[in-house]
Amino acid sequence: METNSLTLDEIEIGQELPELSIDVTPSTVVLGALATRDWRPMHHDKDFAQDRNGTRHIFINTPHNAAYFERYITDWTGPLGRLGKIQFKMSDSVFPGDTMVFHGKVEGKNIDGTGCGWVDLVIRLTVGEKTPTRCNARVAIPTGTSDNPWKRKGSSWHPNGDA
Amino acid sequence: MSELPSEIESWIGQRKYEEWGEFDVERGYIFSSCSSVQNANPLFWDEKAALEIADGLIAPPTMISVWFRPHFWSPGRTEEAVALQLHFDLKKVLQLPEAVMTDNTITFYEPVRVGDRLKTTQILRSVSDLKTTKLGTGRFWILEVEAENAKGELCAVESYTGFGYNRSSDGNE
Numbered sequence: 154m155e156t157n158s159l160t161l162d163e164i165e166i167g168q169e170l171p172e173l174s175i176d177v178t179p180s181t182v183v184l185g186a187l188a189t190r191d192w193r194p195m196h197h198d199k200d201f202a203q204d205r206n207g208t209r210h211i212f213i214n215t216p217h218n219a220a221y222f223e224r225y226i227t228d229w230t231g232p233l234g235r236l237g238k239i240q241f242k243m244s245d246s247v248f249p250g251d252t253m254v255f256h257g258k259v260e261g262k263n264i265d266g267t268g269c270g271w272v273d274l275v276i277r278l279t280v281g282e283k284t285p286t287r288c289n290a291r292v293a294i295p296t297g298t299s300d301n302p303w304k305r306k307g308s309s310w311h312p313n314g315d316a
Numbered sequence: 317m318s319e320l321p322s323e324i325e326s327w328i329g330q331r332k333y334e335e336w337g338e339f340d341v342e343r344g345y346i347f348s349s350c351s352s353v354q355n356a357n358p359l360f361w362d363e364k365a366a367l368e369i370a371d372g373l374i375a376p377p378t379m380i381s382v383w384f385r386p387h388f389w390s391p392g393r394t395e396e397a398v399a400l401q402l403h404f405d406l407k408k409v410l411q412l413p414e415a416v417m418t419d420n421t422i423t424f425y426e427p428v429r430v431g432d433r434l435k436t437t438q439i440l441r442s443v444s445d446l447k448t449t450k451l452g453t454g455r456f457w458i459l460e461v462e463a464e465n466a467k468g469e470l471c472a473v474e475s476y477t478g479f480g481y482n483r484s485s486d487g488n489e
Contacts, residue, residue, distance in 0.1 A: 181352075188348040190385035191399075206414060207451060207483055215417045215476070217352065219378035224355035232359045232369055236377045240421040303370040303427070312423050 158231030161262060161270035161294045170229045170257030170274070175221070177213070179249045185217030212246035222276060222288050225255045235293040235302040237271065237312030245285035247278070254279050262294075265316040267309045270296040320443055320455075324409060333401050333438045337384045341432045345382055346375050373430040380422060380463055380472040384436045402438040402459055403478050410443075412454045412480030419477035426469040434471060437462045441475070454481030 175181070179199075186196035191214045194201035202211045213221075219239060227234050247253050261273035272294055278286040291312060293302035350360050358365040359374060366373045375383075386397035398404050407415050428434065444456040461474045 184348075184352040188345065188352040188382075189379070190345075190382050192388045206416070215420050216378065216381050219420060219422065220349055220353045220355065220376065223376055223378040224350075224353045224357075227355070227357050232357050232365065236424050238421070238423045239378065240419070242419045243417070301369060306426060310425065312425065 158233035159229070159294060160298060160300075161264070161272070161296050164259055164262055164272055164294065166259055166262055168259045170225070170255075170259075170276075173225050173228070173255040175253050175255075177247055177249055177251045177253055179211065182211050182213055182217075182249060185220065186214050189214060189216040189220070191216065208246055208248070210248040210250070212248050215243070218243065218247075218278075218286060221253075221255070221278075222290065225257065225276065226274065226290055226292055229257070230292060230294060233295050233301055233303065235305075236290065237293055237310075238291040239288065240290070241286050241288035243286045245280075245283060247280060247285055251280045253285075260289075264296060265311055265314070267305070267311065267316050268296065269302060269305060269309065269311065269316070270294045270300070271314070320445075321409060324406065324440075324443055327402075327405075327440045328442065329439065331437050331439055333436070335384075335436060337434045337436070338386055338390070339383075339433075341375055341383055341428055341430050341434070343373065343430055346373075346379065346430070349376060349379050349382065370427060374427040375430070377424045377427070377472070378422065380424075380428065380434075380474060381461070383428065383432075383434045384461070384463065400438065400459065400461070400476070402440055403457075403476070406440070406443070406457055406478070407480045410455060410480055412482060414452065414454075414483060415478050415480040416451065417476050417478050418456070419475075421475040423473045424471075425473075426465065426471050428463075428465070428471050432465045432471075434463045434465060436464075447479075448484075449479065449481070450484070451479070452481035452483040454479055 257276040274290045276288040385399040441458040
Protein backbone atom coordinates (compact mmCIF):
# COMPACT_ATOMS: atom_id res chain seq x y z
CA MET A 154 0.00 0.00 0.00
CA GLU A 155 1.03 3.62 -0.45
CA THR A 156 1.96 4.89 3.00
CA ASN A 157 3.97 8.03 2.34
CA SER A 158 6.45 6.86 4.96
CA LEU A 159 10.13 7.76 5.07
CA THR A 160 12.73 5.07 4.57
CA LEU A 161 16.09 5.09 6.31
CA ASP A 162 18.04 6.03 3.17
CA GLU A 163 16.03 9.26 2.91
CA ILE A 164 17.22 10.44 6.34
CA GLU A 165 20.55 12.10 7.13
CA ILE A 166 22.15 12.85 10.49
CA GLY A 167 21.74 16.56 11.16
CA GLN A 168 18.53 16.76 9.13
CA GLU A 169 15.92 19.05 10.67
CA LEU A 170 12.25 18.17 10.94
CA PRO A 171 9.63 20.69 9.81
CA GLU A 172 8.57 22.95 12.68
CA LEU A 173 5.10 22.60 14.15
CA SER A 174 3.41 25.56 15.85
CA ILE A 175 0.39 25.26 18.18
CA ASP A 176 -1.50 28.13 19.80
CA VAL A 177 -2.50 26.88 23.24
CA THR A 178 -5.93 27.78 24.63
CA PRO A 179 -7.76 26.59 27.75
CA SER A 180 -9.59 24.17 25.43
CA THR A 181 -6.25 22.70 24.28
CA VAL A 182 -5.31 21.95 27.88
CA VAL A 183 -8.70 20.59 28.92
CA LEU A 184 -9.14 18.49 25.77
CA GLY A 185 -5.80 16.84 26.43
CA ALA A 186 -6.53 16.26 30.11
CA LEU A 187 -9.86 14.60 29.36
CA ALA A 188 -8.52 12.56 26.44
CA THR A 189 -5.81 11.20 28.73
CA ARG A 190 -8.27 10.59 31.60
CA ASP A 191 -6.38 12.98 33.85
CA TRP A 192 -8.96 14.45 36.20
CA ARG A 193 -6.56 16.39 38.41
CA PRO A 194 -7.78 19.96 38.85
CA MET A 195 -4.59 21.78 37.87
CA HIS A 196 -5.40 20.79 34.28
CA HIS A 197 -8.92 22.28 34.24
CA ASP A 198 -9.35 24.57 37.26
CA LYS A 199 -7.43 27.84 37.03
CA ASP A 200 -8.04 28.79 40.69
CA PHE A 201 -6.67 25.45 41.86
CA ALA A 202 -3.63 25.73 39.59
CA GLN A 203 -2.85 29.20 40.90
CA ASP A 204 -3.64 28.62 44.58
CA ARG A 205 -2.28 25.11 45.03
CA ASN A 206 0.38 24.66 42.36
CA GLY A 207 1.54 28.25 42.30
CA THR A 208 1.35 28.36 38.51
CA ARG A 209 -0.14 31.21 36.50
CA HIS A 210 -2.83 29.11 34.81
CA ILE A 211 -3.89 25.53 34.11
CA PHE A 212 -1.17 23.69 32.19
CA ILE A 213 -0.70 20.85 29.70
CA ASN A 214 -0.37 17.47 31.45
CA THR A 215 2.37 14.90 30.93
CA PRO A 216 0.59 12.34 28.69
CA HIS A 217 -0.83 15.12 26.53
CA ASN A 218 2.71 16.38 26.10
CA ALA A 219 3.71 12.87 25.04
CA ALA A 220 0.84 12.71 22.53
CA TYR A 221 2.03 15.94 20.94
CA PHE A 222 5.56 14.55 20.59
CA GLU A 223 4.21 11.38 19.01
CA ARG A 224 2.12 13.38 16.53
CA TYR A 225 5.13 15.57 15.67
CA ILE A 226 7.35 12.55 15.05
CA THR A 227 4.91 10.50 13.00
CA ASP A 228 3.77 13.52 10.95
CA TRP A 229 7.37 13.38 9.72
CA THR A 230 7.99 9.62 9.49
CA GLY A 231 4.59 8.56 8.17
CA PRO A 232 2.62 5.63 9.63
CA LEU A 233 5.39 3.04 9.24
CA GLY A 234 7.53 4.96 11.72
CA ARG A 235 7.25 3.13 15.05
CA LEU A 236 8.17 4.72 18.35
CA GLY A 237 10.62 2.66 20.38
CA LYS A 238 11.37 5.02 23.20
CA ILE A 239 10.53 8.56 24.16
CA GLN A 240 12.10 10.52 26.99
CA PHE A 241 11.23 14.05 27.87
CA LYS A 242 12.10 16.53 30.57
CA MET A 243 9.71 19.27 31.55
CA SER A 244 11.51 22.21 33.11
CA ASP A 245 8.52 24.52 32.80
CA SER A 246 4.84 24.23 32.00
CA VAL A 247 2.87 25.27 28.92
CA PHE A 248 -0.14 27.51 29.56
CA PRO A 249 -3.10 28.94 27.65
CA GLY A 250 -1.92 31.96 25.70
CA ASP A 251 1.42 30.32 24.87
CA THR A 252 2.41 29.40 21.32
CA MET A 253 4.40 26.19 21.51
CA VAL A 254 6.72 25.36 18.65
CA PHE A 255 8.26 21.92 18.08
CA HIS A 256 11.76 21.77 16.56
CA GLY A 257 13.38 18.43 15.77
CA LYS A 258 16.73 17.21 14.51
CA VAL A 259 18.15 13.80 13.58
CA GLU A 260 21.02 13.04 15.96
CA GLY A 261 21.75 9.47 14.89
CA LYS A 262 20.76 6.62 12.63
CA ASN A 263 21.70 2.98 12.54
CA ILE A 264 20.60 -0.55 11.71
CA ASP A 265 20.65 -2.87 14.70
CA GLY A 266 21.75 -6.51 14.87
CA THR A 267 18.29 -7.73 13.87
CA GLY A 268 18.17 -5.53 10.77
CA CYS A 269 15.83 -2.92 12.23
CA GLY A 270 16.49 0.69 11.16
CA TRP A 271 16.51 3.38 13.83
CA VAL A 272 16.80 7.14 14.06
CA ASP A 273 17.51 9.12 17.21
CA LEU A 274 15.78 12.48 17.40
CA VAL A 275 16.26 15.48 19.64
CA ILE A 276 13.16 17.63 19.90
CA ARG A 277 12.73 20.98 21.60
CA LEU A 278 9.36 22.42 22.54
CA THR A 279 9.81 26.19 22.74
CA VAL A 280 7.55 29.00 23.91
CA GLY A 281 9.08 32.30 22.87
CA GLU A 282 12.64 32.29 24.16
CA LYS A 283 11.98 29.51 26.67
CA THR A 284 12.31 25.75 26.16
CA PRO A 285 9.83 24.18 28.59
CA THR A 286 10.36 20.62 27.35
CA ARG A 287 13.22 18.71 25.73
CA CYS A 288 12.66 15.29 24.25
CA ASN A 289 14.80 12.44 22.98
CA ALA A 290 13.10 9.84 20.85
CA ARG A 291 14.20 6.58 19.24
CA VAL A 292 12.09 5.66 16.26
CA ALA A 293 12.16 2.59 14.02
CA ILE A 294 12.12 3.46 10.31
CA PRO A 295 11.72 1.06 7.37
CA THR A 296 15.06 0.15 5.83
CA GLY A 297 13.38 -0.13 2.42
CA THR A 298 10.00 -0.09 0.74
CA SER A 299 9.27 -3.71 1.70
CA ASP A 300 10.19 -3.29 5.39
CA ASN A 301 7.67 -2.60 8.14
CA PRO A 302 8.86 -2.12 11.75
CA TRP A 303 5.35 -2.81 13.07
CA LYS A 304 5.77 -6.48 12.11
CA ARG A 305 8.61 -6.87 14.61
CA LYS A 306 8.04 -8.39 18.02
CA GLY A 307 9.85 -10.31 20.75
CA SER A 308 13.51 -10.87 19.98
CA SER A 309 13.38 -8.80 16.78
CA TRP A 310 12.31 -5.60 18.59
CA HIS A 311 14.91 -3.76 20.69
CA PRO A 312 13.67 -0.28 21.58
CA ASN A 313 16.44 0.18 24.16
CA GLY A 314 19.17 -0.20 21.54
CA ASP A 315 20.55 -3.42 22.97
CA ALA A 316 20.61 -5.49 19.78
CA MET B 317 12.37 15.19 57.79
CA SER B 318 15.81 15.20 56.18
CA GLU B 319 16.24 11.44 56.76
CA LEU B 320 14.28 9.19 54.43
CA PRO B 321 11.78 7.21 56.55
CA SER B 322 12.60 3.51 56.74
CA GLU B 323 9.10 2.70 55.49
CA ILE B 324 9.88 4.49 52.23
CA GLU B 325 13.32 2.87 51.96
CA SER B 326 11.64 -0.52 52.20
CA TRP B 327 9.41 0.31 49.22
CA ILE B 328 12.32 0.81 46.83
CA GLY B 329 12.38 -2.02 44.29
CA GLN B 330 9.12 -3.58 45.54
CA ARG B 331 6.44 -4.46 42.99
CA LYS B 332 3.25 -2.80 44.26
CA TYR B 333 -0.30 -2.27 43.10
CA GLU B 334 -0.48 -5.03 40.51
CA GLU B 335 -3.88 -4.32 39.02
CA TRP B 336 -5.94 -4.58 35.86
CA GLY B 337 -7.26 -1.54 34.03
CA GLU B 338 -10.93 -0.75 34.55
CA PHE B 339 -11.92 -1.02 30.89
CA ASP B 340 -10.85 -2.46 27.55
CA VAL B 341 -8.81 -0.46 25.07
CA GLU B 342 -11.37 1.19 22.81
CA ARG B 343 -11.53 3.43 19.80
CA GLY B 344 -13.49 6.28 21.40
CA TYR B 345 -10.55 7.29 23.53
CA ILE B 346 -8.18 6.75 20.61
CA PHE B 347 -10.19 9.22 18.53
CA SER B 348 -10.35 11.67 21.46
CA SER B 349 -6.60 11.50 21.94
CA CYS B 350 -5.81 11.89 18.24
CA SER B 351 -8.27 14.77 18.02
CA SER B 352 -6.74 16.54 21.01
CA VAL B 353 -3.38 16.80 19.23
CA GLN B 354 -4.65 16.66 15.62
CA ASN B 355 -2.83 13.40 14.95
CA ALA B 356 -3.93 12.28 11.45
CA ASN B 357 -1.90 9.04 11.41
CA PRO B 358 -4.04 6.59 9.36
CA LEU B 359 -3.03 3.75 11.71
CA PHE B 360 -5.59 5.14 14.15
CA TRP B 361 -8.30 6.32 11.77
CA ASP B 362 -8.31 3.88 8.84
CA GLU B 363 -9.10 0.21 9.61
CA LYS B 364 -7.66 -0.98 6.29
CA ALA B 365 -4.37 0.81 6.90
CA ALA B 366 -4.24 -0.53 10.46
CA LEU B 367 -4.81 -4.08 9.25
CA GLU B 368 -2.14 -3.86 6.56
CA ILE B 369 0.47 -2.09 8.69
CA ALA B 370 -0.11 -3.40 12.21
CA ASP B 371 -2.30 -6.50 11.73
CA GLY B 372 -5.31 -4.68 13.24
CA LEU B 373 -6.41 -1.65 15.17
CA ILE B 374 -3.90 -0.38 17.68
CA ALA B 375 -3.69 2.57 20.04
CA PRO B 376 -1.14 5.37 19.77
CA PRO B 377 1.79 4.14 21.86
CA THR B 378 1.91 7.29 24.00
CA MET B 379 -1.65 6.61 25.17
CA ILE B 380 -0.33 3.85 27.41
CA SER B 381 -1.25 5.55 30.70
CA VAL B 382 -4.84 6.16 29.51
CA TRP B 383 -5.63 2.46 29.82
CA PHE B 384 -4.88 2.23 33.52
CA ARG B 385 -6.21 5.53 34.82
CA PRO B 386 -9.23 4.91 37.06
CA HIS B 387 -12.65 6.42 36.46
CA PHE B 388 -13.28 9.72 38.23
CA TRP B 389 -16.19 8.02 39.99
CA SER B 390 -17.71 4.56 39.98
CA PRO B 391 -20.49 2.90 41.99
CA GLY B 392 -19.53 1.96 45.53
CA ARG B 393 -16.34 3.95 45.59
CA THR B 394 -15.98 5.96 48.79
CA GLU B 395 -12.59 7.52 48.16
CA GLU B 396 -11.01 9.12 45.13
CA ALA B 397 -9.12 6.57 43.07
CA VAL B 398 -5.91 7.85 41.59
CA ALA B 399 -3.53 6.68 38.91
CA LEU B 400 -0.04 6.10 40.23
CA GLN B 401 -1.16 5.39 43.79
CA LEU B 402 2.48 5.04 44.79
CA HIS B 403 3.08 8.70 43.89
CA PHE B 404 0.28 9.72 46.26
CA ASP B 405 1.52 7.35 48.97
CA LEU B 406 4.90 9.08 48.80
CA LYS B 407 3.30 12.53 49.09
CA LYS B 408 1.36 11.40 52.15
CA VAL B 409 4.13 9.61 54.03
CA LEU B 410 6.73 12.27 53.24
CA GLN B 411 4.25 15.06 54.09
CA LEU B 412 4.78 16.80 50.77
CA PRO B 413 1.33 18.06 49.78
CA GLU B 414 2.13 19.37 46.30
CA ALA B 415 3.76 17.50 43.45
CA VAL B 416 4.60 17.82 39.78
CA MET B 417 6.05 15.40 37.25
CA THR B 418 9.29 16.58 35.68
CA ASP B 419 10.58 13.71 33.52
CA ASN B 420 8.86 10.94 31.62
CA THR B 421 10.43 8.02 29.76
CA ILE B 422 8.37 5.41 27.95
CA THR B 423 9.79 2.33 26.26
CA PHE B 424 7.35 0.65 23.90
CA TYR B 425 7.17 -3.06 23.25
CA GLU B 426 4.13 -5.02 22.00
CA PRO B 427 1.52 -2.64 20.53
CA VAL B 428 -1.62 -2.05 22.58
CA ARG B 429 -4.58 -3.33 20.56
CA VAL B 430 -8.25 -2.42 20.58
CA GLY B 431 -9.94 -4.90 22.94
CA ASP B 432 -6.88 -5.42 25.14
CA ARG B 433 -7.11 -5.08 28.91
CA LEU B 434 -3.83 -4.10 30.52
CA LYS B 435 -2.31 -5.10 33.84
CA THR B 436 0.07 -2.69 35.52
CA THR B 437 2.61 -2.86 38.30
CA GLN B 438 4.15 0.15 40.08
CA ILE B 439 7.75 0.12 41.29
CA LEU B 440 9.56 2.83 43.27
CA ARG B 441 13.13 3.11 41.98
CA SER B 442 14.59 5.97 44.04
CA VAL B 443 13.91 8.93 46.33
CA SER B 444 16.31 11.90 46.54
CA ASP B 445 17.57 13.89 49.50
CA LEU B 446 15.73 17.14 50.21
CA LYS B 447 16.12 19.67 47.38
CA THR B 448 14.93 23.24 46.95
CA THR B 449 13.61 24.42 43.59
CA LYS B 450 11.64 27.48 42.51
CA LEU B 451 8.46 25.61 43.51
CA GLY B 452 9.54 24.79 47.03
CA THR B 453 11.47 22.26 49.10
CA GLY B 454 10.91 18.55 48.72
CA ARG B 455 12.16 15.36 47.16
CA PHE B 456 12.41 13.89 43.68
CA TRP B 457 11.36 10.30 43.16
CA ILE B 458 11.43 7.91 40.23
CA LEU B 459 8.53 5.52 39.70
CA GLU B 460 8.12 2.87 37.03
CA VAL B 461 4.92 1.40 35.70
CA GLU B 462 5.10 -1.84 33.75
CA ALA B 463 2.11 -2.58 31.51
CA GLU B 464 1.37 -5.99 30.04
CA ASN B 465 -1.53 -7.43 28.09
CA ALA B 466 -3.68 -10.45 28.92
CA LYS B 467 -1.22 -12.74 27.11
CA GLY B 468 1.48 -11.61 29.53
CA GLU B 469 3.32 -9.69 26.80
CA LEU B 470 5.10 -6.55 27.97
CA CYS B 471 3.57 -3.52 26.23
CA ALA B 472 5.46 -0.65 27.83
CA VAL B 473 7.59 0.48 30.72
CA GLU B 474 6.88 4.02 31.79
CA SER B 475 9.21 5.89 34.14
CA TYR B 476 8.17 9.10 35.88
CA THR B 477 10.23 11.53 37.89
CA GLY B 478 8.04 13.33 40.40
CA PHE B 479 8.89 16.24 42.68
CA GLY B 480 6.86 16.37 45.87
CA TYR B 481 7.22 19.63 47.76
CA ASN B 482 6.05 22.16 50.27
CA ARG B 483 5.55 25.48 48.54
CA SER B 484 8.16 28.16 49.11
CA SER B 485 6.97 31.21 51.02
CA ASP B 486 6.96 33.47 47.95
CA GLY B 487 4.87 30.93 46.05
CA ASN B 488 4.56 31.68 42.39
CA GLU B 489 6.94 30.74 39.62
